[in-house]
Amino acid sequence: MIKKTLAILLMSLASAAIAVPLGSQSVLVVEDGTGKVLLEKNANLVVPIASLTKLMTAMVVLDSKPDMEELINIDKNDVDLLKHSTSRVPVGAAIRRADVLQLALMSSDNRAAAALGRTYPGGQTAFARAVNAKIRALGMSQTRIEEPTGLSPNNRSTAADLVKMAAAAARYPDIGRMTTDAKDTININGRGVEYRNTNRLVGAKGWDIGLSKTGYTEEAGRCLIMRIKSAGKNATLVLLNARASSARVVDAMNIRRFITGETAETKVATAAPRQRRLAPRHTSRHLARHTNRHGRTI
Numbered sequence: 001m002i003k004k005t006l007a008i009l010l011m012s013l014a015s016a017a018i019a020v021p022l023g024s025q026s027v028l029v030v031e032d033g034t035g036k037v038l039l040e041k042n043a044n045l046v047v048p049i050a051s052l053t054k055l056m057t058a059m060v061v062l063d064s065k066p067d068m069e070e071l072i073n074i075d076k077n078d079v080d081l082l083k084h085s086t087s088r089v090p091v092g093a094a095i096r097r098a099d100v101l102q103l104a105l106m107s108s109d110n111r112a113a114a115a116l117g118r119t120y121p122g123g124q125t126a127f128a129r130a131v132n133a134k135i136r137a138l139g140m141s142q143t144r145i146e147e148p149t150g151l152s153p154n155n156r157s158t159a160a161d162l163v164k165m166a167a168a169a170a171r172y173p174d175i176g177r178m179t180t181d182a183k184d185t186i187n188i189n190g191r192g193v194e195y196r197n198t199n200r201l202v203g204a205k206g207w208d209i210g211l212s213k214t215g216y217t218e219e220a221g222r223c224l225i226m227r228i229k230s231a232g233k234n235a236t237l238v239l240l241n242a243r244a245s246s247a248r249v250v251d252a253m254n255i256r257r258f259i260t261g262e263t264a265e266t267k268v269a270t271a272a273p274r275q276r277r278l279a280p281r282h283t284s285r286h287l288a289r290h291t292n293r294h295g296r297t298i
Contacts, residue, residue, distance in 0.1 A: 020258045024251050025221065025241035028159035029259075032167075032227065032234040039237075039255060043159040046142050047240050050215030051108045051198075052162060052223050053150035055169045055179075058105055060130045061116050062172055068098040078114040082151050083217070087111040088195070090188065099186045105178040107195040108214060110149040117148035138164050153219040159238040166225050166236045170211045179212045199224065201252060210234075214248075222248040231260040 022041055029039040071094040079091065089095070089103060089111045097119075103112035120127035127148065135143050143157040143165075157165075169175045182203030185192045198214040201207050208229040215223035221241035228235060237255050242248040 020254050022251050022254065023242050023247035024239040026159045027237070027239055027251065027255075028163055029235055029237045029255055030163050032236055038235060039258065040159075043238075044142065045240075046156050046158055048153045048217060048220035049150060049155055049157045049162065049240070050217040050220035050223050051110075051113075051150040052157075052165075052213050052215040052225055053145055053148065053155045054104050054108060054113050055165055055175065055213050055225065056131060056134065056145055057113050057116055057148040058101060058175050058178075059169055059172060060127065060134055061101065061120060062174060063130065063134070064121050066097055066121070068096065068101075070097050071095065072097050072100050072115050072119050074100075074111055074115055075118075077118060078111040080110050080114075080149070080151055085110050085151065088193065093188050095186070095188065101174070102178050102181070102184055103186060103195060105175065105213070106181050106184060106197050108198045109195075110151060113149040114147075138168050140164055150215055150220075151217065153217065159240055162225060162238045162240075163236055166211060166227060166238065170227055170236075176211050180209050199226070201226070201249065207256075211236075224248050224252065226252065228256065228259075230256050233259050235259055 020039060022039075025042060026045050026047060027039060027041040028037070028043040030037055074089055074091055074093045074095065076091055080087070087109055088107075089109050091111075095103075095112075097116075100112045100115055103109040104116060117124055117127045120130070128146075131145050131148075135145065138161075140157065140161040143161045144154065145157075146152050146154045179197075180202055181197060183194055183196045185194050187193075197203070197212070199209075199212045202209055202212050209226055210229065211225070211227040213225045221243060222239075222245050223241065224237070224239040226237050228237065235255075237252065239248055239251050242251060
């Protein structure tokens, strides 16, 4: 009887995945509160996670109860020598820890994330121990995180594990607020500099987002974690290894339509035309500013 029930459940999930066009390699959508799986595709496949790593970095830093007003000096050790990604945070800048965390989460800045790990109480060795302890505490058995930015392809996890991470991160008010700010002005060397969220759905009309984090490296593809509310329903979605930002966004839009309860027949009939209308707009001028030619993980 149990085997029969499991088979029916798997068939149901497979049917749902067919009804919802999904371009990402791994997908998991879970109803918040109940943990009910709404959509699943390769949810246990271990893959690089890029800047989704920064949610773990933020949790571990906040767990240490640091002085968020303390100034952190960005130094040459925070510069990315692995992928040579760019950053608008200059070496030598002294920035409040709260603003450094904001830059790491909202704008996915790698120097900011590296500085958070470097200045963790006890240094980088203590930071690594704290990350491993957090991974164990959350039951993320398929997850390995070696450094705070996500630049390393050795930072790997599964969609199933990352849903656990998202649920934990959502319990930190600072993380929820910072990841859902559409933009912010940060004091850099006495000058206000505007930074924007790497997820353009944040602040977009019709989107109620409680947590957000994007990720990108060549190895990881385009990744996204979001907690959303739609039609009175709360859900967490994880998208891993989409081939383009446009594909990541279209997946999120299709998932939201699915959550609102559109019929499979309606989705199958309308998915292709909607994607054709969206593609030109989301792959030209809007996406150009999010496409990184220098290996940046966002």
